[in-house]
Amino acid sequence: MTGFNGDVNAYLAQFDDIPGTRVYTARRARQGYHLNQFAMSLMKADNRAAFKADERTYLDGWKLTDAQKAAVLERDYNAMLDEGGNIYFLAKIFSTDGKSFQHAAASMTGMSQEDYAAMMLAGGRSPEGQRSIQAALSMNAEEALQAALDAGETK
């Protein structure tokens, strides 16, 4: 009923098959604990001011890895997710920057905010081809095979 058959690792492994998605599992929660708690500290106005005044010094006050600090300084949200960040915590960072969720979401897709907003107005990103990495790979393999067969037939 949860996709859980007594094996936590098998349950978790399912999530690695979703394209372009970092599920906030226990592994990421442990990896990103201090990154997320740093982000949470930006809920307070004084902390926001201190962070804005000198980001590097403020970050040095937290037990972050160099990779985590670099990701924050570069506002690379996909890298922050890879370093164990959770989007609701990371939201405190782009809110501190005065940026919207749509701005941050667009940045993670590699689209401009205008193009992303237009995609949403047109009904959003289709789930077709976006459900499973494995399924997409086997679909591509099938298509490649069919293309090869078609090419053979026309010779």
Next chain:
Amino acid sequence: MARITAGITTSHIPAVGAAIDLGKTAEPYWQPIFQGYEWARQFERDEKPDVVILVYNDHASAFDMKFIPTFAIGCADEFQIADEGWGPRPVPTVVGHPDLAWHIAQSCILDEFDLTIINEMAVDHGLTVPLSLMFGQPEAWPVKVIPIAVNVVTYPPPSGNRCWQLGEAIARAVRSYEADLNVQIWGTGGMSHQLQGPRAGLINKAWDQHFLDRLTTDPQVLRHMPHIEYLREAGSEGIELVMWLIMRGALGDQVTELNRFYHVPASNTAVGHLVLRPAA
């Protein structure tokens, strides 16, 4: 005797709250969304519920990574509005119903549902946006609210079946409360949306509509839907929909769908809204 007279589901999108707070509800982008809630606003004026049990999730506002309760119940006299980084929403303080909340907490724990009891907590857009959608901008909220906060942020969230069972336990607790109260239960969050990674912006209208159909007429299937299906089909934040099963479990097997509204998009998200009446 207290009784649950209706169940309501709604998305709790923060941008919707901002549109209300900034007076943008008549703008072409937002107008269809608020129009879609007009039926429910009239319904609430007619029904005059005393208490709303409001199932929602906190978005790193009251809870950080230090404590992660799977199911928590707010038992305070009142709940302040969270500052989510740009100041608290300009909405009334949320007034609780501590007597019924403690009754539900005790009943559920004895019924083998070990809720976390919260006596002080700020509430964020997950709770206040549904109130704004249903009641507009009053001086004071016309209902008392019992927050039920569910962890759908750190994995694993609770199973759909467990959510359903919690709804059943809450309904039993409400029925055993002596005072004559008109109680509603709301399930919030969803529908399809993904806020993170290169797949952000995912929307799945067909799946959402099917979910709404099944929530009304075939909910037993949803109890056993694995988490992975929510993520694949409704996006990583679509997992919030498991919370709707707490509402649905509290209504019993048979319900009548009084109203439905579905709209894409509100910011990054598909809006879904149902008003359900449990069979007498």
